[in-house]
Amino acid sequence: xxxxxxxxxxxxxxxxxxxxxxxxxxxxxxxxxxxxxxxxxxxxxxxxxxxxxxxxxxxxxxxxxxxxxxxxxxxxxxxxxxxxxxxxxxxxxxxxxxxxxxxxxxxxxxxxxxxxxxxxxxxxxxxxxxxxxxxxxxxxxxxxxxxxxxxxxxxxxxxxxxxxxxxxxxxxxxxxxxxxxxxxxxxxxxxxxxxxxxxxxxxxxxxxxxxxxxxxxxxxxxxxxxxxxxxxxxxxxxxxxxxxxxxxxxxxxxxxxxxxxxxxxxxxxxxxxxxxxxxxxxxxxxxxxxxxxxxxxxxxxxxxxxxxxxxxxxxxxxxxxxxxxxxxxxxxxxxxxxxxxxxxxxxxxxxxx
Numbered sequence: 001x002x003x004x005x006x007x008x009x010x011x012x013x014x015x016x017x018x019x020x021x022x023x024x025x026x027x028x029x030x031x032x033x034x035x036x037x038x039x040x041x042x043x044x045x046x047x048x049x050x051x052x053x054x055x056x057x058x059x060x061x062x063x064x065x066x067x068x069x070x071x072x073x074x075x076x077x078x079x080x081x082x083x084x085x086x087x088x089x090x091x092x093x094x095x096x097x098x099x100x101x102x103x104x105x106x107x108x109x110x111x112x113x114x115x116x117x118x119x120x121x122x123x124x125x126x127x128x129x130x131x132x133x134x135x136x137x138x139x140x141x142x143x144x145x146x147x148x149x150x151x152x153x154x155x156x157x158x159x160x161x162x163x164x165x166x167x168x169x170x171x172x173x174x175x176x177x178x179x180x181x182x183x184x185x186x187x188x189x190x191x192x193x194x195x196x197x198x199x200x201x202x203x204x205x206x207x208x209x210x211x212x213x214x215x216x217x218x219x220x221x222x223x224x225x226x227x228x229x230x231x232x233x234x235x236x237x238x239x240x241x242x243x244x245x246x247x248x249x250x251x252x253x254x255x256x257x258x259x260x261x262x263x264x265x266x267x268x269x270x271x272x273x274x275x276x277x278x279x280x281x282x283x284x285x286x287x288x289x290x291x292x293x294x295x296x297x298x299x300x301x302x303x304x305x306x307x308x309x310x311x312x313x314x315x316x317x318x319x320x321x322x323x324x325x326x327x328x329x330x331x332x333x334x335x336x337x338x339x340x341x342x343x344x345x346x347x348x349x350x351x352x353x
Contacts, residue, residue, distance in 0.1 A: 017290035020333035021064040031311035036302040039087030046078035085127035093120030113146045122164035135161030167208035174203035198225040207257040218254030243270030256299040271295040279344040287341040308335040
């Protein structure tokens with residue numbers, strides 16, 4: 001499908017062109033993941049500076065404030081984070097090949113609850129199973145009962161895990177070599193379906209539909225695929241272009257995909273520094289935001305969709321030689337979505353009877 005709004009360009013000098021609220025005391029290096037508590041407005045960020053940080057976000061009318069609450073350290077850069085469904089506990093994983101569990105309520109020390117043979121790239125809590133799942137560059141998925149030191153189950157993947165999304169009973173895993181592995185978590189020890197990505201380049205992110213009927217996949221080539229699992233709905237599958245600069249023909253990675261928890265529209269965020277709001281059912285872009293002066297590597301909604309958090313920082317896409325820690329500042333921004341940005345518009349009549 002042709003792009004339904006491919007990109008926008010501006011002079012990339014403003015770190016905050018959308019006048020978003022800035023989170024206080026951001027990490028000292030690039031942000032790798034953002035996750036909100038499912039119960040309250042506590043935001044966790046993981047970073048390449050080996051830290052996991054938590055802020056309390058307070059809303060007062062149309063203003064947002066942020067208060068740093070706590071932090072823990074890993075031995076190496078942290079790549080991923082998630083929350084337990086009761087909002088008490090944070091899980092994080094990274095280049096030290098470990099996942100840590102951290103109880104915010106007790107203020108206690110983090111415990112190592114998962115170990116892999118290579119970096120842990122993705123992590124998710126599955127409330128329906130009371131299990132943690134970790135996806136690693138060692139080409140395995142592991143399921144953990146956090147009270148036990150050994151995994152409940154270890155699942156071989158076709159390649160390194162790059163992306164993972166859970167909406168029980170659906171789990172979608174994106175690996176290297178464009179593999180998309182679908183699991184039915186009612187039978188997690190067997191692959192439900194394996195698909196080669198509809199996108200021609202490396203997978204960067206996946207997210208399952210809220211109704212568990214399919215998923216979105218984003219690639220490094222400024223494109224998103226909308227994929228339904230039901231063979232009878234294959235005609236509804238399509239791809240579209242985004243995060244491209246039409247004035248220079250530059251193409252940027254799609255780094256983050258997030259469904260709105262109420263309206264089930266979604267956002268894309270990319271290395272062009274932009275985030276956009278979309279409606280897959282009407283194939284419309286609802287809103288294009290101004291481009292920040294740095295890439296957006298990660299983003300997320302809070303539990304009711306009233307706050308959208310995104311980070312703006314160097315994303316390592318051009319390697320270490322293009323990164324100057326002395327001048328590169330990492331930001332975490334908070335955007336208050338307007339209804340027109342996130343609520344699907346009524347479908348236009350086709351004129352057919």
